[in-house]
Amino acid sequence: MSLMQEMSQRALDLGVPMSVHFDVTYRCNERCVHCYLDHDDHGELTTAEIKRVLDELADAGTFFLTFSGGEVLMRRDFFELLEYARHLLFSVRIKTNAVMIREPEARHMVALGVDQVQVSIYSHRPEIHDAITKLPGSLRRSVEAIRFLTEQGLKVVIANVLMTANMRDHAGVQALARELGVQYTLDPTITPKMDGDTSILNLRIPGAELGAVFHNKNLVGDVEQFCAPPPPPDEDVMEGYPCSAGHTLAYISPYGDVFPCVQFPLPSGNVRRQRFIDIWRNSSQLNEVRSIRAKDLPVCSTCSHVGTCTRCPGLAYMEGSMRGPSTADCEKSFHRTGILSANMLRKQRVTDEARSSPPGPLIQIQSAVA
Amino acid sequence: MTEIYIARSPAIASRMLGGEMMVMSAVDSTFFTLNSVASVIWQAADGHTPLSEIVARHVCNEFEIDPETALLDAERFVTELSTHGILLLSERPFSNSSAAPTEAA
Numbered sequence: 001m002s003l004m005q006e007m008s009q010r011a012l013d014l015g016v017p018m019s020v021h022f023d024v025t026y027r028c029n030e031r032c033v034h035c036y037l038d039h040d041d042h043g044e045l046t047t048a049e050i051k052r053v054l055d056e057l058a059d060a061g062t063f064f065l066t067f068s069g070g071e072v073l074m075r076r077d078f079f080e081l082l083e084y085a086r087h088l089l090f091s092v093r094i095k096t097n098a099v100m101i102r103e104p105e106a107r108h109m110v111a112l113g114v115d116q117v118q119v120s121i122y123s124h125r126p127e128i129h130d131a132i133t134k135l136p137g138s139l140r141r142s143v144e145a146i147r148f149l150t151e152q153g154l155k156v157v158i159a160n161v162l163m164t165a166n167m168r169d170h171a172g173v174q175a176l177a178r179e180l181g182v183q184y185t186l187d188p189t190i191t192p193k194m195d196g197d198t199s200i201l202n203l204r205i206p207g208a209e210l211g212a213v214f215h216n217k218n219l220v221g222d223v224e225q226f227c228a229p230p231p232p233p234d235e236d237v238m239e240g241y242p243c244s245a246g247h248t249l250a251y252i253s254p255y256g257d258v259f260p261c262v263q264f265p266l267p268s269g270n271v272r273r274q275r276f277i278d279i280w281r282n283s284s285q286l287n288e289v290r291s292i293r294a295k296d297l298p299v300c301s302t303c304s305h306v307g308t309c310t311r312c313p314g315l316a317y318m319e320g321s322m323r324g325p326s327t328a329d330c331e332k333s334f335h336r337t338g339i340l341s342a343n344m345l346r347k348q349r350v351t352d353e354a355r356s357s358p359p360g361p362l363i364q365i366q367s368a369v370a
Numbered sequence: 371m372t373e374i375y376i377a378r379s380p381a382i383a384s385r386m387l388g389g390e391m392m393v394m395s396a397v398d399s400t401f402f403t404l405n406s407v408a409s410v411i412w413q414a415a416d417g418h419t420p421l422s423e424i425v426a427r428h429v430c431n432e433f434e435i436d437p438e439t440a441l442l443d444a445e446r447f448v449t450e451l452s453t454h455g456i457l458l459l460s461e462r463p464f465s466n467s468s469a470a471p472t473e474a475a
Contacts, residue, residue: 004401010388018387063385063392091383091394113381113396155399 011061011248012241017280018248019064020057021262024050024081025254027074030097030133032120034163034203036193037070044254047077049272051084053252056276058088068095068262070254079108086112093118095159098145099138106148116155118185119146122165124172132165146180156182162213163190163203174218186219189328192318194265204328211335227336230308237307238295245313246289250280260289264314266322289313292323299325303342305333376424376448377417377464382456384412395456402456407433408447415457417464421448 001009011018025044026037045053057065065085072078072094085092094109098119101109109117119142123129129139149156158177160170170186177184188205192198205213213219220226241247246260246268253259256271258279268286269279280286292313295301300311303325310333315326325343333341340348378384381396391409393402404412407429414424421444429440451457458464 003403007387007392007401007403014388016387058385061385061387063383063387063394089382089384091396113383115383115394115396115399153397 008244008248012244014061015281016061016248017057017250017276018062019066019244019250020062021066021068021249021251022050022053023068023070023252023254023262024072024078025070025075028069028071028097029074029099030071030135030138032122032133033165034132034161034190034200036191036200038193038195039070042255044075045256045272047080049256050081053256053271053276054081054085054088054090056271058090060277060280063091064093065090066093066095071100072096073100073105079105079112082109082112082114086114091115095120097133097138097142098149099135099141101145101148103148103151106145106152106154109149110152110154114154116157117149118157118159119149121158121160121173121176122163123169124176125169128166128169132163143176143180146182150181156180158182158184160184160186161190162186162188162205164205165203167205167209170213170216170219186213188213188332189312189315191263191315196318207331207335210332214332214336227338229337229339230305230333232304233294233307238293238301240294241290242292242294242297242311242313246286250276250286252276258283260286261314263312264289264317264322266314266317289322297323297325299343299346304339305330305337305341309333309341372461373420373422374445374448375417375419375460375463376411376415376421377458377460378412378415379456379458393456395454397455400454400456402451402454407435411444411447412457417458417460421445 008018026039027041028039067082073096082092092114093116094114095118121129121142122132126139130136146156158173160173162170174184188210190200190204192201214227215223217223245264249261251259251262252271257267258269258271259266260268266285266289268283271279294306300306309329311329312326313322315328316322316324319327325341327343330341330343334344382393383396384391384393386409389406391404391412393404394400410428410432411424414428422441425440425444426437429435429444430437448457448459452459
């Protein structure tokens with residue numbers, strides 16, 4: 001176990017929210033076709049309110065703080081908030097499209113001791129990237145920003161979200177990352193909008209492409225190991241937690257709403273009305289999330305993938321139940337290993353039964369006479 | 371004897387977790403944990419208090435360690451942290467505005 005894993009385990013044992021993802025705004029200068037957010041300002045936390053919340057997070061023991069959005073630099077007070085967070089000695093990561101980062105901003109971030117900046121790049125081809133962001137010139141601006149950041153010595157990660165429009169461009173983005181000397185990470189997950197609208201899910205890459213991604217050694221490393229059939233689950237797996245959401249991780253929206261994770265829209269409290277630590281410790285929603293073990297998942301506990309699946313409880317929640325399967329993750333497990341998940345087998349049985357049963361009468365008439 | 375002054379680098383993140391201090395260098399993301407004695411020295415690293423005084427006041431009193439051994443251990447510890455760039459050492463007190471040592475009067 002690495003030192004970091006040891007500390008994460010300790011945070012779990014002590015109930016410490018070690019990591020917080022804080023969206024300081026949903027406003028954005030891009031209009032990405034797959035974005036799950038509403039970009040209007042419905043009453044963002046003020047500078048003073050955010051500083052107070054940061055004080056509360058430091059008191060609660062939070063160490064890793066991710067500032068994200070929307071686009072963080074749409075807030076005029078962003079550097080004031082960043083400076084305050086570093087004054088409180090958080091390890092700060094920033095997620096940004098970087099369009100508004102020029103040399104002075106890059107210098108400022110380095111001077112404040114930012115740990116890492118993650119920049120979204122969808123394609124190495126401007127016509128594809130800019131069509132996704134709907135902001136002409138955005139690829140050029142983002143790549144220039146990455147150069148400013150790396151010239152200052154900042155660690156940069158390119159995040160490459162894959163969807164139908166750019167599904168063949170990952171090799172090009174990976175090459176761009178190499179040329180820029182930055183890390184590369186790929187994510188094939190498109191999530192429903194926060195208001196429950198699932199229309200953007202049709203942007204998800206088709207299964208065959210997902211399979212190709214998972215069997216590409218340039219993306220996953222050791223393909224044999226990555227795509228190996230899951231080992232039989234043991235007791236540790238069945239007693240385990242699905243992920244860190246609500247256990248050592250929390251998400252705070254620009255309006256002060258607290259959720260278990262950015263992908264888990266289960267309202268658990270609001271920092272305008274309650275102290276963060278009181279929400280973290282006493283929210284019935286967070287306590288329910290924490291109570292769930294793998295053995296409590298009605299379908300997934302019977303699945304051969306239960307110990308290796310990337311099942312997201314937030315996506316499952318958006319599908320109808322935080323204890324249910326997350327179809328997107330079932331598909332990932334299937335296309336990775338070629339083995340159907342319990343949820344897929346169940347759906348297949350239902351479809352087969354529907355096909356094999358004789359068609360019922362068009363009208364059912366029950367006699368009123370006994 | 372030459373005094374040693376110690377100050378935390380501005381390019382670190384740190385937080386107490388279960389009695390141990392987690393420290394991460396923002397320069398190379400190296401992660402450290404400090405035990406309870408080391409955490410006390412870390413927290414007292416204000417750039418103005420000599421290491422010998424920190425050891426006498428915080429370590430010997432709180433942990434019942436003999437002063438000579440404690441100071442030797444502390445010197446080894448701060449030297450090691452300084453090689454990772456997360457603690458700064460100087461023979462003069464540091465200025466308030468930065469971790470740089472103050473100019474000699």
